Amino acid sequence: MKSIPTKSAVVYFNSDVYIELNRHIKNTNPSSIFILVDTNTHDYCLPQFLSKLESNNIVVEVMEMPEGEDHKTIDICTGVWEALSEYHADRKSLMINLGGGVVTDLGGFVASTYMRGIDYINVPTSLLAMVDASVGGKTGVDLGSLKNQIGVISEGSMVLIDTSFLDTLPQNHMISGYAEMIKHGLITDRNYWDTLTQLEKLDISDLDQLIYDSVVIKNNIVSEDPTEKGLRKILNFGHTLGHAIESYFLQNADKTPLLHGEAIAIGMLLEAYLSTKVCGMSLEELANITDGILKSFQKVEINHQDLEVIIRLLKHDKKNSHGKVKFVLLNAIGKPTIDCEVSNDLIFEAFDYYNNL
Known part of the structure; x- marks a missing residue:
């Protein structure tokens, strides 16, 4: 499938996903790589993703958040911001959001605001995230039960759609x-x-x-x-x-x-x-x-x-x-x-x- 250029990013599909990801890492040479997952994608998607990631000896850290909409909160953002700081993420770090809409929304918001913005990539693993949440640069979190009240519009570098991840998704x-x-x-x-x-x-x-x-x-x-x-x-x-x-x-x-x-x-x-x-x-x-x-x-x-x-x-x-x-x-x-x-x-x-x- 042909890639789809967006305003400031590119959406890649299936066979091109890991080629383009590894090319991006080689060309940009990030100081460190942080992968945000939730408890489900940690178990079902992360092993496949890591097996195809060529980090070129760059330190890779995995950050795990609870799954579900009720964890799409500023408190979780604070935890992720603190983890980035503790692991000495800098403005040349790369954040990869591997998950459904909660992970890509929250992870995109964290990356867009940490040190006023670091490079990030969305790797949607749910159908919702593939067709909607990960594309278009809308990032953010809920305010209590109010949907997406806090956020910014900020696109990452690329969106990587590997539809094989849908095999892990409940009906x-x-x-x-x-x-x-x-x-x-x-x-x-x-x-x-x-x-x-x-x-x-x-x-x-x-x-x-x-x-x-x-x-x-x-x-x-x-x-x-x-x-x-x-x-x-x-x-x-x-x-x-x-x-x-x-x-x-x-x-x-x-x-x-x-x-x-x-x-x-x-x-x-x-x-x-x-x-x-x-x-x-x-x-x-x-x-x-x-x-x-x-x-x-x-x-x-x-x-x-x-x-x-x-x-x-x-x-x-x-x-x-x-x-x-x-x-x-x-x-x-x-x-x-x-x-x-x-x-x-x-x-x-x-x-x-x-x-x-």
Whole structure:
């Protein structure tokens, strides 16, 4: 597969990954290399990665963090910053983030802020990170249960996508990443959406191309609007309500936390309904989207008493402006509209639609 140049980095795939990584290390000659993993990627991905890493006698240190969204915090960042300092990382050190979206988001933020920024490389090991989290330079951590409230936009030197790491991924995490691919189709490309919703006609050999296509879609958007002043906002389809739902389920001890993609799938269904009310999207399109998402994602019980809290959480969404909640909605599949305002009454209607599916 051809590499994909981004604004200041390059995304490499499969057979090129370790060739380009080792070439980068040889050419830049970092003073030290730090590999950030979580408890899962330490066991399942690190041995393969280290076996192909040519460090050229450069000291390599591995830093391990707990796995899971609830550890995507400033406290973990502080631990990683302190470890870098204790091991005498300097401005010529290289940080490699080997993991899913939590590791690439947090690791990118740590690298971008340590000594005002050191070189870093993302090696995504989950489908979510491959198609979304590791590409585009968004780094950061959660503030309590509020998603990605602290961070910077700062790209690393390269993204290395080795799809063999997906063999280590549980099925529910594969499906979680699939939600972001669905989103890419809904906001830009009806043909891509149609392909994704006919997975029963595909086999595993098709997955590499679908991942590649998804990265191309995201990169095209980010390249045109790297700092999210306009077009890049469309990548938030499903995320306004999805993030609020994800935060609510994370902070509520009575709820089972949702994976990111599981929450975004709910958000896309809700925001597809809102699209019919605000943007005039047809009911046929809504049915198409609903059927396509429910093929892969099970409904989640959301009680009426949950809704007030979820709606209150919307005020923390990063797209908001002047106290107004701003949604990305669809005129049709592949035709998004940004900065849409939606009444609370319509949001309650959308949840009624979802709960009655």
